[in-house]
Amino acid sequence: MQVYADNAATTKMSQTAIRAMLPYFDNIYGNPSSLHSVGQRAKEALDAARETVAGCLGCDPREIIFTSGGSEADNQAIISAARYGEKHGKKHIITTAFEHHAVLHTLKKLEKEGFEVTYLDVREGHNVKAQQVKDAIRPDTCLVTTMYANNEIGSVLPIAEIGAICREAGVPFHTDAVQAAGHLHIHVKEQNIDMLSLSGHKFHGPKGVGALYVRRGFPLVNLIEGGAQERGKRAGTENIPGICGMAAALKESCDHIDENMPRVAAMRDRLIEGLSQIPHCALNGDRVNRLPGNVSFCFEGIEGESLLLLLDQKGVCASSGSACTSGSLDPSHVLLAIGRVHDVAHGSLRLSLSEYNTDAEIDHILKVVPEVVQYLRNMSPVWRDLQTGKRQYIL
Numbered sequence: 001m002q003v004y005a006d007n008a009a010t011t012k013m014s015q016t017a018i019r020a021m022l023p024y025f026d027n028i029y030g031n032p033s034s035l036h037s038v039g040q041r042a043k044e045a046l047d048a049a050r051e052t053v054a055g056c057l058g059c060d061p062r063e064i065i066f067t068s069g070g071s072e073a074d075n076q077a078i079i080s081a082a083r084y085g086e087k088h089g090k091k092h093i094i095t096t097a098f099e100h101h102a103v104l105h106t107l108k109k110l111e112k113e114g115f116e117v118t119y120l121d122v123r124e125g126h127n128v129k130a131q132q133v134k135d136a137i138r139p140d141t142c143l144v145t146t147m148y149a150n151n152e153i154g155s156v157l158p159i160a161e162i163g164a165i166c167r168e169a170g171v172p173f174h175t176d177a178v179q180a181a182g183h184l185h186i187h188v189k190e191q192n193i194d195m196l197s198l199s200g201h202k203f204h205g206p207k208g209v210g211a212l213y214v215r216r217g218f219p220l221v222n223l224i225e226g227g228a229q230e231r232g233k234r235a236g237t238e239n240i241p242g243i244c245g246m247a248a249a250l251k252e253s254c255d256h257i258d259e260n261m262p263r264v265a266a267m268r269d270r271l272i273e274g275l276s277q278i279p280h281c282a283l284n285g286d287r288v289n290r291l292p293g294n295v296s297f298c299f300e301g302i303e304g305e306s307l308l309l310l311l312d313q314k315g316v317c318a319s320s321g322s323a324c325t326s327g328s329l330d331p332s333h334v335l336l337a338i339g340r341v342h343d344v345a346h347g348s349l350r351l352s353l354s355e356y357n358t359d360a361e362i363d364h365i366l367k368v369v370p371e372v373v374q375y376l377r378n379m380s381p382v383w384r385d386l387q388t389g390k391r392q393y394i395l
C-alpha cells in the first residue's frame with residue numbers, strides 16, 4: 001500500500017483541474033493581450049478564472065492578481081505594505097514567529113533596510129491570540145502579516161479577530177492563506193483582510209501558480225517589471241492553463257468544504273488518538289483550532305529523517321517539518337518557535353491528509369508508525385541513555 005500523507009507539501013491534481021487546463025495547452029493557445037479572436041478566447045478564460053477566484057474569497061475580480069505561487073504573493077504583499085509605510089514614516093511590522101520562510105525571509109530583508117519587526121510569541125497553545133496583535137500595534141506600524149494556518153503544525157489563527165483589530169487601528173493586514181484556501185471558509189470582506197496569498201498546488205491545482213487578493217485602493221509595488229498584464233501590477237504573459245486549473249481546483253475545493261473537511265478531520269483525529277499512545281511523544285500545534293488534515297508529533301529519542309526514510313519503505317509518504325527545510329540539518333524554526341528544544345524538534349513527523357485519503361490508509365499508518373518508532377528507538381544510543389536514566393526524558 002502506498003499512502004500519500006504529505007498534502008501540506010503539495011497535492012495531487014484533481015481531474016477537474018486537469019480537464020480545465022487541457023484546452024489552453026491545445027486549441028486555445030492565444031496570448032490574452034492579442035486583439036485577434038485567438039487571443040481574445042484566452043482573455044475570456046482569464047477573466048472567468050479571475051471571477052471564480054474572487055467568488056471563492058468574497059471579493060471583486062479586480063482585486064485579484066495572479067502570481068507564480070504563494071511565495072511571490074507573500075513577497076509582493078509585504079514589500080508593497082513596507083514601501084507604502086516608509087513613505088509615511090512607518091517602519092514597524094508585526095508577524096508571528098512561525099510564519100513560512102516566504103514571509104520570514106522577506107521580513108529579514110526589510111530588517112536589513114532598517115524596518116523593525118515584532119515576532120509574536122507562539123509558545124502558549126502553539127498559536128497567537130488576537131490580543132497579542134493588539135498589544136503590539138504602534139503608531140508606526142505599517143503592516144500586520146500573520147498566516148491563516150500553519151503549514152507544519154496546523155494551528156489555525158484567529159484571523160477575523162486580528163482583521164477587526166487591524167481595521168480599527170487603521171493598519172493594513174495581510175494573511176498567508178496558502179494552507180487555508182480550499183480547506184477552510186474564507187471571506188476577505190467579512191474578515192477585514194486587506195491582502196491574502198494563496199497557491200494552486202495546495203488544493204489539488206497545478207504548481208507554479210497562485211494569487212494575491214489586494215483590497216481596492218491599496219498601492220501595490222511591482223516585483224516584476226514589463227508589460228501591462230494584471231492591471232500593470234505583475235508583468236509577464238499570463239500562465240493561462242495554470243490560472244484556469246487553479247481556479248477550477250479552488251472552486252471545486254471550496255464548493256465541497258462542508259462535505260470533505262469533516263471526513264478529513266475525522267481521519268486526522270483517529271491518527272492523533274492512535275499515535276498519542278506511543279510513549280514519550282507530544283502533539284505539535286493547536287489541539288482545537290487545527291487544520292482538518294494536519295497531524296504533527298515529536299517523538300523523543302529518534303531522528304525525523306530516519307523515520308521518514310523507513311516510513312517511505314513501508315509505503316507512507318510523510319514529512320518532518322516542512323518540505324522547504326528538509327535537506328538541511330537545522331531543526332524546524334516552527335518547532336523551535338513553539339518551544340520544542342533542539343533534540344526533540346529533530347524527532348518530528350508531519351502527516352498531512354486530504355480528501356483523497358481513505359480509512360484503510362489511516363489503518364496502515366497507525367500500524368506502521370509505532371513499529372518504525374520502536375525499531376529506531378531500539379537502535380538509538382540516546383534512547384538507551386534515556387532508559388537507563390543517564391539522560392532525562394523531556395517528553
Ligand SMILES: *Cc1c(COP(=O)(O)O)cnc(C)c1O
Pocket residue numbers: 008009068069070071072074100102147149150151176177178179199200201202208209210
Ligand atoms: C506552500 C506554502 C507557501 C509557498 O507557496 P508556493 O506556491 O510553493 O510558492 C507559502 N506559505 C505557506 C503557508 C505554504 O504552505
